[in-house]
Amino acid sequence: MEARVQGCVTCHGQQGRGTSNDYFPRIAGKPAGYLHNQLRAFHRGTRRYAPMNYPVAYLTDDYLKEIAEYFASLRPPFAPPTPATLPAEALDRGRTLVQNGDGTRQIPACIACHGTRLTGMEPGIPGLVGLRPNYISAQLTRWRTGERKAAAPDCMHRIATRLTDPEIAAVAAWLGAQGAPGNHAPDARNSARLPLACGSQP
The missing domain is CATH 1.10.760.10 (Cytochrome c-like domain)
Incomplete structure (x- = not known):
């Protein structure tokens, strides 16, 4: 292979x-x-x-x-993270959204679905660690506009439409600046923990 x-x-x-x-x-x-x-x-x-x-x-x-x-099945080393260039206040907002979400706007924490180490969750949720900020920002924008779709219910579209442009930039910058975790494996499946129904994670 x-x-x-x-x-x-x-x-x-x-x-x-x-x-x-x-x-x-x-x-x-x-x-x-x-x-x-x-x-x-x-x-x-x-x-x-x-x-x-x-x-x-x-x-x-x-x-x-x-x-x-x-x-x-592969576990190669991660590339060095991308140094963040946004102001500290924006990065803190990105960190808050990733780790805690925003309950007042029904935005769940990224870690609730993408894993406590941001390495994903079996069987169908990807890891976010190791991705470049521009890629993350571009994908969130595509989810928001509907250019990128998933099986219904499309949870990422729902979440992305609740994020502002500055919040997308902040989340992307904070995620891109995170170093690799010691354990690269995705979290085990735990559908009961998911904050939204997600067609990609039946």
Whole structure:
């Protein structure tokens, strides 16, 4: 499989560890269910990004699942975090949203779904640690506008529409500045803990 996924590592880095390009995220260690869902979305065109749509267009679902399981099993080192450039007050707002959310606006904490170490939750919620701020900001914006979608109920769309532009920037900057945890594994499944119903986490 290592030889067969060389096309993937051209953009996503050796072993899927990510690169210095902001828009090619780390995929190593993310839950296989999440990776499989994203590959299927690119395959079907429900998630649109030509450099991903074309390579998977003619692959079978079984092959997509193999690819997902391969990258999910890898634990390469994380790249150094991205130093935050926002003012301290903005970063503190980002930290608050990630760790505590905002109950007055029905915004749950990121860690409630993405794991206590921000490494994701089995089977279908991705880790956020190791992602670049520009990538996080771009994805939250796409969730908010509906350009990026998930199985109903689409919890990320609901959450993203409640965030302001400065809050998206703050969350992205704070997450991007976090170092790698000692344990890279996603949290075990715990649907009872999820603050919102989520179609990607049945």
